[in-house]
Amino acid sequence: MKFDDVMQMVGNTPHVLVRSPEAEPANIYVKLEGYNPTGSIKDRACLYMIRGKIKEGTLQRGMTLLDASSGNMACSIAFFGKLLGYSTLVVANSKLTADKRKFIEYYGAELQVIGDFTIDGNRYCQERVQREEPGRFCFLDQLHNWANPQAHYETTGPEILTDSPDVAMVVGSLGSGGAMAGTARFLKEKRPATKVVAVQSASGTKLPGTGSFDDGDYITPFIQQSMDNHLFDHIIKISEPDAVRRTIQLKEQGIFCGLQTGGVLHAALTAIEQFSVKGDVVILSGDTGWKNMDRLLCL
Numbered sequence: 001m002k003f004d005d006v007m008q009m010v011g012n013t014p015h016v017l018v019r020s021p022e023a024e025p026a027n028i029y030v031k032l033e034g035y036n037p038t039g040s041i042k043d044r045a046c047l048y049m050i051r052g053k054i055k056e057g058t059l060q061r062g063m064t065l066l067d068a069s070s071g072n073m074a075c076s077i078a079f080f081g082k083l084l085g086y087s088t089l090v091v092a093n094s095k096l097t098a099d100k101r102k103f104i105e106y107y108g109a110e111l112q113v114i115g116d117f118t119i120d121g122n123r124y125c126q127e128r129v130q131r132e133e134p135g136r137f138c139f140l141d142q143l144h145n146w147a148n149p150q151a152h153y154e155t156t157g158p159e160i161l162t163d164s165p166d167v168a169m170v171v172g173s174l175g176s177g178g179a180m181a182g183t184a185r186f187l188k189e190k191r192p193a194t195k196v197v198a199v200q201s202a203s204g205t206k207l208p209g210t211g212s213f214d215d216g217d218y219i220t221p222f223i224q225q226s227m228d229n230h231l232f233d234h235i236i237k238i239s240e241p242d243a244v245r246r247t248i249q250l251k252e253q254g255i256f257c258g259l260q261t262g263g264v265l266h267a268a269l270t271a272i273e274q275f276s277v278k279g280d281v282v283i284l285s286g287d288t289g290w291k292n293m294d295r296l297l298c299l
């Protein structure tokens with residue numbers, strides 16, 4: 001495989017079979033988004049949002065990229081900002097892992113940590129944009145930017161159908177909701193028989209990339225629209241002990257990923273049993289273990 005630049009390496013992530021007798025007669029394939037350049041699914045939406053802003057003329061030379069994130073989008077912005085020659089200010093929250101913080105520093109982004117939810121940082125970004133002189137910041141606003149779900153409508157969804165043309169069910173977590181909203185819209189258009197399961201955190205559970213909407217995480221317009229249009233067949237809430245147990249199960253098979261993936265695997269197994277699912281099930285693993293070592297070492 002040959003590429004002219006690193007941006008061409010976003011997407012086309014591998015799917016690998018998870019050995020799990022509990023899943024039979026379904027086969028669970030994990031789509032390893034950790035194989036993106038910064039090790040997470042957020043590279044897809046980040047590139048789409050930056051390209052969208054360039055295209056509409058709202059991102060110009062000398063401007064600073066700005067957004068709020070639980071950590072992975074912040075890494076993507078720091079990375080692609082550096083590659084494309086923009087300075088970056090990212091606003092993370094208490095879900096930020098030490099490894100992501102180091103990555104953001106290594107890529108030279110300015111970092112602020114505010115609150116417990118991405119929406120806290122998003123509000124701070126909105127205030128900053130108003131306070132500073134016009135044209136200083138380009139606010140990507142992943143929670144409201146429709147280029148975010150569009151990235152997944154155009155890439156993640158098609159990749160799943162290419163690798164599993166008869167996919168019975170797709171399972172992934174809701175952070176901003178971009179990944180599942182875009183993927184679900186694509187699948188419901190092209191293969192309506194595919195069931196879509198959206199995963200969230202149970203109250204009191206703090207997992208990166210898996211919103212806890214009962215505790216105050218923000219329901220973005222993409223999540224709301226997907227629910228209004230019945231694109232999610234089921235919504236499953238997961239707890240931290242289940243996410244931990246499944247992350248260890250994946251680790252033992254050489255599938256090295258963050259706790260979000262363990263949570264999604266648990267939700268997939270729950271749905272397979274509850275709804276008697278057969279055939280290929282694809283689960284979205286949001287990031288690599290390397291970005292979560294401080295949490296993984298405590299398991």
Ligand SMILES: Cc1ncc(COP(=O)(O)O)c(C=O)c1O
Nearest residue numbers: 072174175176177178179209286
């Ligand atoms: C590890 C991980 N998985 C999944 C997601 C969910 O992605 P989205 O924001 O598109 O819902 C995120 C988002 O932060 C994430 O960090």
